[in-house]
Amino acid sequence: MRIDVISIFPSYFDGLTLSLLGKAQHSGILDLRVRDLRDWTHDRHRTVDDTPYGGGAGMVMKPEPWGEALDDVATSTVEATGQRPTIIFPSPAGEVFTQATARDLSTREHIVFGCGRYEGIDERVFEYAASIGEVRLISLGDYVLNGGEVATMAMIEAIGRLIPGVVGNPESLVEESHEDGLLEYPSYTKPSNWRDQPVPPVLLSGNHAAIAAWRREQQIERTRRRRPDLLPEETAL
Numbered sequence: 001m002r003i004d005v006i007s008i009f010p011s012y013f014d015g016l017t018l019s020l021l022g023k024a025q026h027s028g029i030l031d032l033r034v035r036d037l038r039d040w041t042h043d044r045h046r047t048v049d050d051t052p053y054g055g056g057a058g059m060v061m062k063p064e065p066w067g068e069a070l071d072d073v074a075t076s077t078v079e080a081t082g083q084r085p086t087i088i089f090p091s092p093a094g095e096v097f098t099q100a101t102a103r104d105l106s107t108r109e110h111i112v113f114g115c116g117r118y119e120g121i122d123e124r125v126f127e128y129a130a131s132i133g134e135v136r137l138i139s140l141g142d143y144v145l146n147g148g149e150v151a152t153m154a155m156i157e158a159i160g161r162l163i164p165g166v167v168g169n170p171e172s173l174v175e176e177s178h179e180d181g182l183l184e185y186p187s188y189t190k191p192s193n194w195r196d197q198p199v200p201p202v203l204l205s206g207n208h209a210a211i212a213a214w215r216r217e218q219q220i221e222r223t224r225r226r227r228p229d230l231l232p233e234e235t236a237l
């Protein structure tokens with residue numbers, strides 16, 4: 001998979017060279033390219049923003065650098081891969097990102113992340129991007145960040161670890177929170193008694209069916225307590 005990131009703060013993404021995703025880049029599974037939006041400006045101050053038409057607070061990202069960046073980064077994708085690129089703009093006004101979104105996006109050949117700053121990007125950029133690829137405005141949740149960079153990092157990590165070969169043991173992906181619509185069961189390791197807290201005895205029983213049943217109950221109970229919104233509606237009897 002190829003991922004391009006367009007940002008005015010490319011060094012935010014230095015952390016993606018660490019650990020699992022760093023390995024995936026070395027092995028060639030992931031081709032991650034981080035670019036500086038200002039490289040597509042032509043004035044001596046490398047300007048990427050301007051005042052909003054109609055007035056209002058703050059600044060808006062100018063369309064011209066974005067247009068040139070998308071031309072350079074995204075227009076050759078169909079010929080190269082047979083697939084249109086997916087162009088993601090993190091936005092608190094977008095659809096909410098979930099594990100299902102990450103699964104879907106992990107099958108794409110080429111994803112481009114456009115990281116907005118200030119009060120946002122000139123709206124015409126989204127229309128133009130849609131002429132090149134599939135545009136998605138995606139939110140991590142109902143809160144506002146100072147720009148799309150941190151949201152992009154989170155999405156790259158969630159998507160990247162689902163690419164086959166990135167996580168060493170694919171078994172470890174299936175029992176995680178959200179993969180089956182429930183929160184994860186609790187985990188324990190040695191010692192079997194720690195500061196007056198014993199490990200639940202069923203886990204020491206060797207009875208694999210009983211362990212599986214207990215873990216399932218724990219998943220359902222935790223989800224009911226912490227995230228009832230994830231459970232199907234209770235039907236009146």
Ligand code: JA8
Pocket residue numbers: 090091092115116117118119120139140141143144145146147148149151
């Ligand atoms: C923001 Br500015 C800006 C750009 C993207 C995002 S995603 C999020 N939660 N906040 C702010």
